[in-house]
Amino acid sequence: MTGLHASILDTIGNTPVVRLARLAPEGVEIYAKLEAFNPLGSVKDRMALGIINEAERTGALRPGQTVIEATSGNTGIGLAMVCARKGYPLVVVMAENFSVERRRLMRFLGAKVVLTPASEKGSGMVDKARELAATHGWFWTRQFDNEANAQTHSRTTAREILRDFGGNGPDYFVTGSGTGGTLKGVAKVLRAESPATRIILAEPENAPMLASGLAQPFRADGRPESHPHFRPHPMQGWSPDFIPDLTRDAMAAGWVDAVQPVSGAEAIRLARELARQEGIFCGISAGATLAAALVVARTAQPGSRILFMVPDTGERYLSTPLFEQIGQEMDKDERAISESTSLCRFGAPAARPATAAQPIPHPSTQARDFVEAAITSRDQPVVMFALEWCEFSWSVRRFLQDLGVAYRSVDLDSVEMQASASEIRRALHYRTGQPTIPQVFIGGTHIGGATDLLAQHDRGDLLPLLAKAGIQPTDPKALNALGYLPKWQAARPTAQLTSDGV
Template identity: 55%
Template structure:
């Protein structure tokens, strides 16, 4: 908590004020009042205070479902919070000074967020990312000025972590250690969790559903809910193909808390960012606090289909991890008592998954139905195998 409060002080207190103003603007907009003008001092001030959105068409009858859309953060993922937490905490503790280099291992979203924070604060940034993760993530990080070191697929998540540790040791760079850094869950305990409590004030909240990733969101939010909303059941999710927590097998650790090797229960899965091939220390600490009531495994195919369903039925544009989380929420909804209220976390945006299975069935060219629509009027037709038609006289 100290690191988080220091982060807010580093922002001159404006992080808190920015969130207050954002809430006032949204409330005013709902009442038809012109929003208050606001100029932000830097991009980091816009992190957090993401909206809770009601699900209207996909929720089963008799159950209210909501999502907290973390893609409203400036770089479109929940990891923007982690980056602010870790970087500002390091500054407070004197571990970062102007001109330093920050290095981290990531499946992408944390790297993008750290690259954003480094660009704003003037640090050099090096990201280690395993080969299978989507190429658009590499491009976004490079767009933000980061250097991206791609590690071999066979090394899995532990390989990219080991590479980041090796680079930090050799060059004296600051290593974020998102999987072990307690500034990560502390920030969620002081921002994400209180936002949920505020938004559900005076309203039921029967279930909170989330995947784990580093465990930061799970641990930080769940600590707050256990204290403020003890009747809320916390449902933790993990991939069916990589059910590390369900296995009951612990991750062997180095003295730093980093993984000493790959977890035996891990297998490749499509839910990027949800589960590396080890149990992060932040997650393990949350598990040891008994912060969840139920553990549910999610099939990769269900994650993809549910993300597509959210886009097509609700206009909610989330990635595979968001689809997986909402698939878990739907599983909870099927057996929840009538009148239950369920909140699911949506970690990021669908645009981060263009080169993944999420978009395999999404064509860039017109399909037969679209071609028939195009041919239904005579002008401006672009039909394969035919000369383009412009205006028809």
């Protein structure tokens, strides 16, 4: 997307359609519509903007009113973007079993995230959103039955598909069973303007709510009950434990030509294959939709064009089974590559030219005085000489904050320290014998680097040191201090941990 834009919201939509080269069987063309190209990385950006715009138009949403929705994450992330730009507070209700990356993204964008027990399933988080909206007078976006959801896809997604396929549409359109917004909105337009396009709706094999033909049950007050055929599945964003109104509308209208079941294992496998063979980084639901498209391809006429939706990006799934086989440390092959040359490898000294040990340069008196004044201050007995963007410095900061210990951070890479930073580092090196940053002092006593401080806590030695310096943590809860280290460092055996820094 080129040109100048008045708002991030102007960049939503017009996502690319890409032909698969290696995963498509011979004789048919399979295309992916990559919704990760939306600004917040998913198809739900479209719906979030459409619902908020329509609510503003009708007056259902008042200026400054809090917005609330129940979501597996992508809708909440899209709403967080839209609400941030438009100035609405946002509360998202989310079942606890959805990926933690989504919670953090929403909170980063300024939303409040309220979790519900996994045992209450999708209908539970919807009930909670309904209750909160009624109690506080908030605007509930109702993504599962809000017609603005489907209208957004009729107005944008469907039009883009017709444009990109030359006006006639693909031979097959394959999408997943989520809120029903994409399904209803696109199917309505394709059925009217490209009636030859067959519409395939994929759903989890172990939760065949649509394939069963069993109607969605409702409670006496009109709220949906958990469908008898629902079972937990890995396709986040697909098939809550009830059939949404928008999905039922599309089914009742006869717009769905077939319901294709997809196994969770096949969804995960094909999501990985999309990344490794096509370079398309996506989530589990995209792998599931591709699985359905590949089933369609087996019986499609030669030359058929099949379009499937890729709803989001793989970064939403780092804590899910999609990444469970992706290691953090080097595997056997990677270690073999590392060990094929001598430099910068673990477990063996690097083959560098031998040099004589150099004495530590004598620091200036001014730098020594600055260091001594900092570490002997009674007002701030905990001091860390740090770098603003050093991972180990951040480990210490987060740990001390969580422990409830006030501290002073002398950030040597800050603007105000630029002129004297090198001399102060020389003074620290001269005093401690350690050239790395961070270096921590408590009550004038040198503790060491990040790992030294955290290890002392885990051994039980830190709290007595703090007490000796007259410091009582305000939140002395049980912490795994070494767990605050950067993930690549925390994974190393304790015996190998050193006073790491920069």
